[in-house]
Amino acid sequence: MASLCEITILNDVAHATCHSADRFAAAARACADSYRGLVLDQCCDDRRRLVVDILRCLLLRGVPVPIARRAITPTSTPPFTGVDLDVLWIDVEMAERKLHRALSRALRDPTLSEPVRDLLSVHYLRLKLHHDDLDGFAERPQRASVASLRWM
Numbered sequence: 001m002a003s004l005c006e007i008t009i010l011n012d013v014a015h016a017t018c019h020s021a022d023r024f025a026a027a028a029r030a031c032a033d034s035y036r037g038l039v040l041d042q043c044c045d046d047r048r049r050l051v052v053d054i055l056r057c058l059l060l061r062g063v064p065v066p067i068a069r070r071a072i073t074p075t076s077t078p079p080f081t082g083v084d085l086d087v088l089w090i091d092v093e094m095a096e097r098k099l100h101r102a103l104s105r106a107l108r109d110p111t112l113s114e115p116v117r118d119l120l121s122v123h124y125l126r127l128k129l130h131h132d133d134l135d136g137f138a139e140r141p142q143r144a145s146v147a148s149l150r151w152m
Contacts, residue, residue, distance in 0.1 A: 005111040007063055013120065014054045014071040016095075016102035021047035023095040027088045047099075050123045057116055096127075103127070 021044050028040035051072055058068040103124045106112060112120075 003111055003113075005109070006113060006116065007058065007061060009106045009109055009112060010054050010058055010061075010116070011071045013099075013102045013106050014051055014058075016099040017047050017050045017054065018072050020092075020095040020099040021051065023088070023092045027085065027092050030085050030088055046123070046126050053119055053123070057119065100127070 024040050024044035024047060028037050028044060031037040031040055055068055055072065058071060059065070103120060106120055107117060107124060
């Protein structure tokens with residue numbers, strides 16, 4: 001079985017990724033702008049791909065299926081019905097910051113195996129790429145500025 005430390009790291013990144021994907025999905029449903037909604041959907045899809053890759057890593061490391069499923073079990077969150085897009089966007093920013101920190105910690109951890117580090121690095125670069133796209137929304141005359149996503 002793989003190192004318990006590596007499995008813990010993968011679980012932490014999976015939780016942060018699921019949280020981020022949920023927030024992007026909620027924001028995409030509330031978004032009226034078709035281009036912005038498309039980018040939000042793409043970000044959500046990228047988070048889901050990261051979750052799938054993390055689950056594969058966990059299963060390949062001998063983690064039993066029920067324990068691997070717990071890594072992606074959603075936490076209870078309040079429904080976002082009737083919430084303003086600006087409020088949703090703040091939640092998206094917080095979830096992305098959490099994901100960024102989890103990925104950064106994981107990539108700096110010396111106990112992470114090289115194949116897992118390479119896999120997470122690709123996703124980290126994809127995350128940064130989409131944040132550059134999202135930063136472009138700040139210049140568009142729309143609600144929900146994303147200028148604060150420059151923390152990356």
